[in-house]
Each structure stands twice: as structure tokens, then as C-alpha cells.
Amino acid sequence: MKKFHADVLLVVILLLVGGLIAGFAFLYGQQGTMVEVRVDGIVQARYPLQENRDTVIHGTDGENHLIVENGQAYLKDADCPDKLCVRQGAISRRGQSIICLPHKVVIEITDDVGTDTQESVDIIVK
Amino acid sequence: MNRKERNHTKKIALYGILIAAALVFSWLEAQIPPFFAFPGMKLGLTNIVVLLTLYKLGSGSAMAVNVLRIALVSMLFGGMMAMVYSLAGGMLSTAVMILLKKTGKFRLVTVSIAGGVSHNVGQIAAAMLLLNTSGIAWYLTVLWFTGLASGALIGILGSELVKRLPDKLFI
Numbered sequence: 211m212k213k214f215h216a217d218v219l220l221v222v223i224l225l226l227v228g229g230l231i232a233g234f235a236f237l238y239g240q241q242g243t244m245v246e247v248r249v250d251g252i253v254q255a256r257y258p259l260q261e262n263r264d265t266v267i268h269g270t271d272g273e274n275h276l277i278v279e280n281g282q283a284y285l286k287d288a289d290c291p292d293k294l295c296v297r298q299g300a301i302s303r304r305g306q307s308i309i310c311l312p313h314k315v316v317i318e319i320t321d322d323v324g325t326d327t328q329e330s331v332d333i334i335v336k
Numbered sequence: 337m338n339r340k341e342r343n344h345t346k347k348i349a350l351y352g353i354l355i356a357a358a359l360v361f362s363w364l365e366a367q368i369p370p371f372f373a374f375p376g377m378k379l380g381l382t383n384i385v386v387l388l389t390l391y392k393l394g395s396g397s398a399m400a401v402n403v404l405r406i407a408l409v410s411m412l413f414g415g416m417m418a419m420v421y422s423l424a425g426g427m428l429s430t431a432v433m434i435l436l437k438k439t440g441k442f443r444l445v446t447v448s449i450a451g452g453v454s455h456n457v458g459q460i461a462a463a464m465l466l467l468n469t470s471g472i473a474w475y476l477t478v479l480w481f482t483g484l485a486s487g488a489l490i491g492i493l494g495s496e497l498v499k500r501l502p503d504k505l506f507i
Contacts, residue, residue, distance in 0.1 A: 216441040221484075224453055228480040235477040251467060309467065311417065316467055 235305070242304035242319035245283045247276065250314040259283065259302065259319065269313025276317065283317060284308070346507055351401065358385040358405040359412075366413060377479060380452055380486045386430060387448055387494035392506040395434040402430045420466065421459050428458030444498060445491035452487020453480060 247255045249269055257263055263278040274295060275287040284300040285308055287293075295310035307318040361381040368379070382405065390398035406426050410419035432454040436447045456479035 216439075217443050217446040220436075220442060220446055221449060224449065224484060228453075228477075228484065231480055232477045248467075309463070311421075311463075311467075314467060 241281070241302060242306070242321055244320045245276075245278055246316075246318045246320050248316040248318065251316075256320075267313075267315055267317075269310060269315040272313050274310055274313060274315050274317075283319065285310070285317065288313070343507060350507065351397075354385055354389055354401050355404050355408070358382045358401060359408055361385060362405065362409045363413070377482045378486065380455065380490050383429070383448065383451060383455075383487075383490045384494050384497065386451075387433070387444065387490070388497055388501070390430075390433060390437060390447075391444065391494075391498045392501070392503065395438070398434065399427070399430050402426050417466075421462050424462035425455040425457075425459035428461075429455035444495040445488060448491025448494055449484055449487035452483040452485075452490065454483075456480065456483040 243259055245257045245259055246253060247257075247267055249267070254267065255265075257265075257278055259278060259281050261278065262280075263276070265276050267274045267276050272289040274285050274290075277284055277286045282300040282302045285295045285298070288295050288310060290310055290312040292312075295308050295313075295315070298308045301308055301317070301319050304319050304321055307316055309316050361384065365378055365381050382402075385405075386398050386402050389401045403423070403426070406419065406422045410416070410422060414422070429451040433447050433451040436442050436450055442450075457476070460476050460479060
């Protein structure tokens with residue numbers, strides 16, 4: 211009986227923490243205003259989400275084709291083998307991102323304040 | 337050939353089989369097309385071998401099999417970057433499973449669930465550090481739950497295997 215107890219407890223804790231993370235993601239998942247393009251952690255460009263755009267990102271070992279339209283950003287094409295970034299679809303909510311691991315490209319939705327808050331989080335993580 | 341030598345040979349063969357099995361599972365899993373747009377979302381078939389090793393041979397063996405498997409897979413199919421992510425996830429999850437098993441309070445399925453979740457946490461932590469972004473934390477929401485689900489599935493399969501395979505196969 212005691213064994214059964216520990217198992218259930220751990221799984222319930224894991225589910226609760228997962229719920230917390232989901233709640234956190236949802237709270238911060240408001241509509242963003244800017245699209246930030248980073249390659250290998252360095253900000254390459256920031257575009258307003260409301261302006262339509264069609265541009266090519268030069269990543270570490272290849273290129274990704276970025277489209278911004280109707281308040282959404284997505285990668286139309288990429289020359290990486292798995293094209294996972296293209297499959298990630300369109301993003302528009304703050305904190306959402308599209309990541310292309312082979313090219314070290316990160317497309318992230320931010321707000322006007324930019325990455326200041328983001329960087330402080332990164333420092334904590336480090 | 338004396339008894340000691342025979343055991344030694346048997347051990348080499350056994351670890352060879354385990355690592356080979358883990359390698360095949362890794363390869364098999366890489367063949368499944370990514371139907372969801374989440375890198376890192378996977379079944380974790382390899383963890384069956386890690387669980388089996390952990391419960392039949394012990395902590396050190398489980399870690400060794402997993403680390404060797406990751407090194408081999410990365411050399412064969414992945415690359416340096418893939419190896420860093422895999423190692424972060426693999427070593428963290430194996431460590432968590434070893435610790436949970438050592439407490440003696442948890443069933444194999446639960447150990448596997450915790451392993452599945454911590455694997456994904458490890459990979460995301462590595463990606464956050466390497467890509468210098470915390471934006472990827474968003475993935476954690478999804479990967480936390482997929483880790484739970486796949487950990488449970490693999491745990492059920494693994495506990496059946498541990499139960500059915502006789503101990504004498506493992507020296």
C-alpha cells in the first residue's frame with residue numbers, strides 16, 4: 211500500500227508542475243508586437259508583426275525564408291534537411307518561437323520592450 | 337577457460353547486445369517521420385533497454401549503456417550538436433531514474449515516467465543554454481506532457497520485459 215502511495219504522489223506532482231508550466235505559458239502567451247530574429251543567440255533583426263514582410267535569414271549553415279503577414283510569422287522554406295522549422299507553423303503570441311537547430315536560427319515573438327526582460331531571464335538560467 | 341574468464345566474455349557479449357539493441361531502437365525511432373512539429377517529441381523506445389539494464393545490471397551499467405549508445409548514434413546519424421542535446425537529456429533522465437530506483441519506493445512505470453519528463457527537461461535546458469534563448473521554454477509545456485505519456489508507455493513495456501526476462505540471462 212505504501213509503495214502505491216509514493217507512485218501516485220510523484221505522478222500527481224509531475225502533472226501539477228506540468229499544469230503550472232502550461233498556465234505560465236498561457237499567461238505569457240499574449241499577442242506580441244515584434245518578430246525577433248536571432249542567429250546563434252545574436253539578434254539579427256526585429257520586425258513589427260503588423261507589417262507584411264518576405265525576407266531571407268542567413269543562418270549558421272543555411273538559409274530560412276521568413277514570412278510575416280496578417281500579424282503572424284512563419285518560415286515558408288528552409289534548406290535544412292528535416293524542415294522542422296517549417297512544420298512549426300505560424301506564431302503570433304508573445305514568447306512563442308520557431309527554432310531551426312541546424313542553422314541556430316531562433317524566430318521569437320516579443321513586445322515593444324524588446325529582449326530586456328528576456329535577457330534577464332537568460333542570465334538567471336545561466 | 338576458467339570461470340572468471342567465461343564470465344568476463346559473457347559480460348562483453350551482454351553489453352554488446354544491449355548497446356546494439358539500444359542503437360537499433362534509436363535508429364528505428366529516427367525513421368518515424370516527425371508528425372508533430374515539435375523537435376524532441378519522441379517515443380523513447382531506447383529507454384526500454386536503459387530500464388532493462390538498470391533493473392537487471394544496475395546503475396553504472398545503465399548509465400554506461402546509454403552514454404555509449406548516444407555517442408554511437410551521434411557519430412553515425414547525428415553530429416556534435418545532436419550529441420550535446422542527447423547527452424543532456426539522456427544523462428539527466430538516467431540519473432533521475434537511478435536515484436528514484438535507489439529510494440526503493442517507486443514502481444518501474446513511475447521511474448520511467450520521471451525519466452521521460454527529465455529527458456525532455458534536460459534537452460530543453462541544453463537548447464536554452466546553447467541557443468542563448470529562454471523562448472524555447474515554451475516547448476516545455478508540450479514536452480513535459482509528451483514525456484509523461486511516452487514515459488508511461490515505455491514503462492509498461494519495460495516492466496513487462498523486466499518481469500519476463502529471467503535474471504540468469506544477465507549473469
